[in-house]
Amino acid sequence: MADDEGRRGEAKALIEAASTRGEMKRLGAQLDHDHALRLAVWKEGRRRGADLPDDALTWPGKRLLRKSRAREAASQVRTTPTARDEAFTCSHCGEEVVPAQRTARDHCPRCLHSLHVDRVPGDRAAGCGGLLVPVDAERRGDGFRIRYRCAVCGEERANKALLEVVDPDDWEALVALTAAAGDRPSR
Ligand SMILES: [Zn+2]
Ligand SMILES: [Zn+2]
Numbered sequence: 667m668a669d670d671e672g673r674r675g676e677a678k679a680l681i682e683a684a685s686t687r688g689e690m691k692r693l694g695a696q697l698d699h700d701h702a703l704r705l706a707v708w709k710e711g712r713r714r715g716a717d718l719p720d721d722a723l724t725w726p727g728k729r730l731l732r733k734s735r736a737r738e739a740a741s742q743v744r745t746t747p748t749a750r751d752e753a754f755t756c757s758h759c760g761e762e763v764v765p766a767q768r769t770a771r772d773h774c775p776r777c778l779h780s781l782h783v784d785r786v787p788g789d790r791a792a793g794c795g796g797l798l799v800p801v802d803a804e805r806r807g808d809g810f811r812i813r814y815r816c817a818v819c820g821e822e823r824a825n826k827a828l829l830e831v832v833d834p835d836d837w838e839a840l841v842a843l844t845a846a847a848g849d850r851p852s853r
């Protein structure tokens with residue numbers, strides 16, 4: 667067995683064992699003295715979908731453990747477009763998407779796909795995690811509204827197209843969608 671895998675198993679066991687405040691403190695102190703193990707916990711926490719930034723490697727072990735345990739259900743969220751404005755990797759086309767900056771981006775500007783992770787925008791309360799497939803788009807005021815259907819649970823929802831932002835939605839892809847809805851955009 668590779669040393670890495672051994673470390674990973676150790677990290678997993680540690681994260682699971684830290685189920686009480688006392689254990690978290692005790693095991694956290696152990697991490698404070700073992701950099702290799704701390705790195706393994708950080709990797710494992712990220713793999714589980716915990717919100718661990720790069721500098722989490724410098725956190726006290728106790729905090730690293732607590733954060734590594736958090737939000738197992740959010741494991742799909744790592745590669746997810748969300749209503750929060752943050753960078754993500756599109757899980758449909760692989761595009762590295764940058765923050766929109768003027769508003770929250772909740773779908774990929776290239777392929778327009780999104781993920782079913784929110785009940786209301788930004789809450790990430792929908793455990794579904796399915797791919798939200800754009801089915802058509804229609805004019806709404808001076809913009810466009812993209813309609814989605816979840817590939818897993820079938821729920822339908824709509825998102826606003828983002829045109830006046832950093833890295834705006836792909837115009838050709840939008841036009842193709844509005845054509846699907848029988849609406850003809852002009853520009
Ligand atoms: Zn995409
Ligand atoms: Zn769904």
